[in-house]
Amino acid sequence: MLELRSITAGYTRNAPVVRDVSLTLAPGASVGLLGPSGCGKSTLARVAALLHRPEAGSVLLDGEPVRRWRHSAPRDQRTAFGVVFQQARLSADPRLPLTDLIAEPLRATGRAREIPGRIAELAPAVGLTPDLLTRRPHEVSDGQLQRACLARALVLRPRVLVCDEMTAMLDASTAAALVAAVEDYRAATGAALLAVGHDRTLLRRWCDRTVHWDELT
Numbered sequence: 001m002l003e004l005r006s007i008t009a010g011y012t013r014n015a016p017v018v019r020d021v022s023l024t025l026a027p028g029a030s031v032g033l034l035g036p037s038g039c040g041k042s043t044l045a046r047v048a049a050l051l052h053r054p055e056a057g058s059v060l061l062d063g064e065p066v067r068r069w070r071h072s073a074p075r076d077q078r079t080a081f082g083v084v085f086q087q088a089r090l091s092a093d094p095r096l097p098l099t100d101l102i103a104e105p106l107r108a109t110g111r112a113r114e115i116p117g118r119i120a121e122l123a124p125a126v127g128l129t130p131d132l133l134t135r136r137p138h139e140v141s142d143g144q145l146q147r148a149c150l151a152r153a154l155v156l157r158p159r160v161l162v163c164d165e166m167t168a169m170l171d172a173s174t175a176a177a178l179v180a181a182v183e184d185y186r187a188a189t190g191a192a193l194l195a196v197g198h199d200r201t202l203l204r205r206w207c208d209r210t211v212h213w214d215e216l217t
């Protein structure tokens with residue numbers, strides 16, 4: 001259970017871009033978040049994934065208040081989240097072959113021994129063939145790189161997935177494949193999903209519930 005209570009957040013003091021917003025994500029639930037460009041959806045998604053400390057309000061994960069953020073958050077809270085952003089190239093280290101990119105969170109948490117097994121499971125799940133796994137980001141398409149970013153988000157088996165415009169830059173068939181991979185993962189694990197987007201039709205089809213930004217304040 002993820003609870004965002006009266007969140008106010010921003011980037012400069014006294015000029016919040018998110019004001020007094022509340023949202024609850026029950027275990028296993030999927031919520032699609034819609035709203036106009038610039039209203040603060042990505043900022044809220046980053047707060048939800050413990051990547052951005054709010055100025056006010058509280059975040060509770062399974063009833064436990066979050067007190068620290070980003071790398072100082074406790075490992076069990078930090079690793080509860082898998083996050084996929086819109087622009088895969090901004091979130092992928094250009095030096096890493098896709099296999100290392102996917103494995104990054106396992107290395108960072110001292111679980112390198114699990115890498116071969118997890119790559120063998122995840123690569124087919126997200127539609128990456130073995131020849132792609134050895135290539136670096138500049139040697140693959142945006143859709144192929146986003147598949148790797150989704151695999152990286154799933155590698156630690158998160159309880160909550162945050163997909164921020166995950167499919168916005170992709171063609172329809174790649175978008176459908178990534179949504180299907182997320183849904184297969186959720187069906188197997190019971191993970192919850194917060195999906196941010198502009199595509200009302202996609203989010204309605206994808207999520208149990210869609211909420212508009214205006215409903216959250």
Ligand SMILES: Nc1ncnc2c1ncn2[C@@H]1O[C@H](COP(=O)(O)OP(=O)(O)OP(=O)(O)O)[C@@H](O)[C@H]1O
Nearest residue numbers: 011012017035036037038039040041042043044165
């Ligand atoms: N790193 C940052 N530093 C300063 N301002 C920022 C930063 N990131 C976002 N903003 C500003 O915060 C506001 C909300 O941005 P945010 O990305 O959360 O909106 P959004 O609803 O996700 O927009 P979009 O749908 O266009 O992605 C915008 O006015 C944006 O310019």
